[in-house]
Amino acid sequence: MPLEEQTIDPMSHATPETQQTLKGFAAQFPRNLAANIAYFLVNVVIGLLLVPYFIDTLGVAAYGIIPLATSVTGYVAIVVQSLNAAVSRFLTIDLQQEDYVAANKTFNTAFFGLTVVILLMVPIIFLIAWFVPSIFNVPTGQETGTILLFLGVSAAAMIRAWSGNFTVQIFAYNRLDLQNLVNLTNLVAQTGLIIFFFTLFGPNLALVGGAHLAGAIMASGASVVLARRICPHLSISLRSFDRSKVKDLCSLGCWGVVDQIGSFLLLQIDLIVVNLLFGTIAAGEYAIALQWGILLRSIAGTLTGVLVPTILAYYALEQTETLIGLTQGAIKFMGLAMALPTGLICGFAPQLLTIWVGAEHASLAPLVVLLTAHLAINMSILPLFSVNAAYNRIRIPGIVTILLGGANLILAIAIPLMTGWGYYGVAVAGVLILTFRHVLFIPWYTAKILNIRMTTYIKPLLHGTLAVLLLGGAAAGITVATPLPSFLTLVIAVPVISLMYGIMVLRFGLTSFEKQLFESYLPQGWRKFYETARSDNNN
8 A cells, every 4th residue: 555545553553562652752752843943943043143253253264264173073073973873773772672781781881982982082183183284274373273273173072972972861762852952052152152252362263162162061061960860770880891782883883984984075075175275265155155055954954853763763663664654754744844945045045145244245146056955855865864774784875975975075176176166166076976875875775675665765855856946946036026135035035935835835745644644743732733724624
C-alpha cells in the first residue's frame, strides 16, 4: 500500500513498554520544536546583528578572520565531534533499552577516552594558532590578535566537545529543550561578553576569542548540572571503563572522522580558499554572503534536530515501517519549509543586503543567491543521515564524502583560476559537489539500507524544488515591479507571501499520511483544535 494511502499508528504493533516510550517522545516533540525555534531565532538575531557590528568596529577584512577561525577550528575538533556522535548513537540505544550497566560503560569509556584525546590535542592547537598568520592572509597589525582569537575559539571548541559527554545524556532522553538551553547559555554569554569587552577595552580579535572561551565554560557547567538531573543512572567511575567498548566507539567514530573531514571540505573549505586565493577583503565579502547560507543551514538543523532522537528510538524499538514513513514525510516537509526562507532570501537579496550591511554591499546579491538557492533541496535530506548512523552504516558514506570533499577542494581552486570567476567559482564548486552528494548518493544509499526504492526519497525533493523556484520568482518579480524603498518592500511583501504560501501548503501540499504524521506529534490540546479545523475544511 502506498504511503499516501496509509494511516499512521506507530504504536499499533508495539509492546506496552514501547508504547510508553513512543508516547513520551510524541509528548516531548512540541517542547523540543519550540525550544529549537527559540534557539534558532535568538541565533539568527544575534548572528545578523553581530555582522554589521563587527564590520563597523573591526572592518570587513578583520571580520573575515572570525568565521575563518571557526572553520579552521572545526577541522581541529573533528576527532572529538565524531566520537561524540558515536557515543550518542550507542548511549541512546542503551538508555532506551534501560540497560544502565551498558550505559555506564559507554559513558565512562567515552568520558575518559575523550579526555585523553583532548589533552593530546592541546599542543596541536597551540602549534596551529602560532602559524595561522603565516598560513593565511591576515590584516596588518592583527597578527597577535589573530593568534589569540584562534586559541580562544579552539579552546572553546574543545571544552564544548568535552562537555558533550554530558549533553549526549540530555539528547538520549530526547530533552532537546534543555540541550538548547545549554546552547543559549553559550551564545548569550559569548555575545554579551564580546560587546562588554569591546566597550571596555576597544575592538580586538583577541577579545572575541576570550568571549568564546568564557561562554563555552559557562555552557559546559550548565550541561553537567542538567545531565545529572535528567540522567541520575550514570556516574563517573574509572571502574566502568570498558576496553571492549573502545573498539565499537572507535569503529563508528573513525568513520565519523572520515565523514566529518569530507563534510568540512564540502561545507567550510570555501572561505579558507577565498582567503588564500583572493585576500582578506574578498574573504570578508564572501563571509557576508555566506552568512545567509549559514542561516538556512541553521533552519534545517532546527527542523531536523527534533527528529533525530525519534529516529534512533524507532530503530532501537524496531519500528522500521514507521521510520521509513517518518523520514519520507520529513524530507518533503523539510523541502516545503526550507523553500520559504530560501525563496525570500534569493528574491529579496539586494534589499536584505542594503538594510543589513549597507547599499555598498548590495552588489553581493548574486553571490547570496548562488550560495543559498540550492539549500532548499540539499538540506531536505538531513533526516537520512540519522538513519545511516542508527544502522551503523557510515563507512561507505564517509568514504564517498571525503572523496567528494577532495573533489570540491580541487574544483574550488581550479574553477576560479581557469574561468576568472573569482570567488563565484569557489561557490559554484561547492554547489555542484554538494548537490551530487545530497540529491543522488545519500537517498540511494539510505534506500539500500532500508531495502526500499531510491525514488522513495527522491520524489519528495521535487516539492521543495518547485516551491523555491515559485517563491524566488515571485519575490524577484516584486523587487522589479515595486518602486517602494527596500524596507517597505520587505515589510509588506514578506508577510503576504509567507501567509499565502503557508495556506497553500497546509491545504494542498501534504498527503493524508503526512497530515496524520504531523498531527501525531501535536500536544493533546492542539491536536483537538487541528482535528476540528481539518474537519471543517473537509466539509
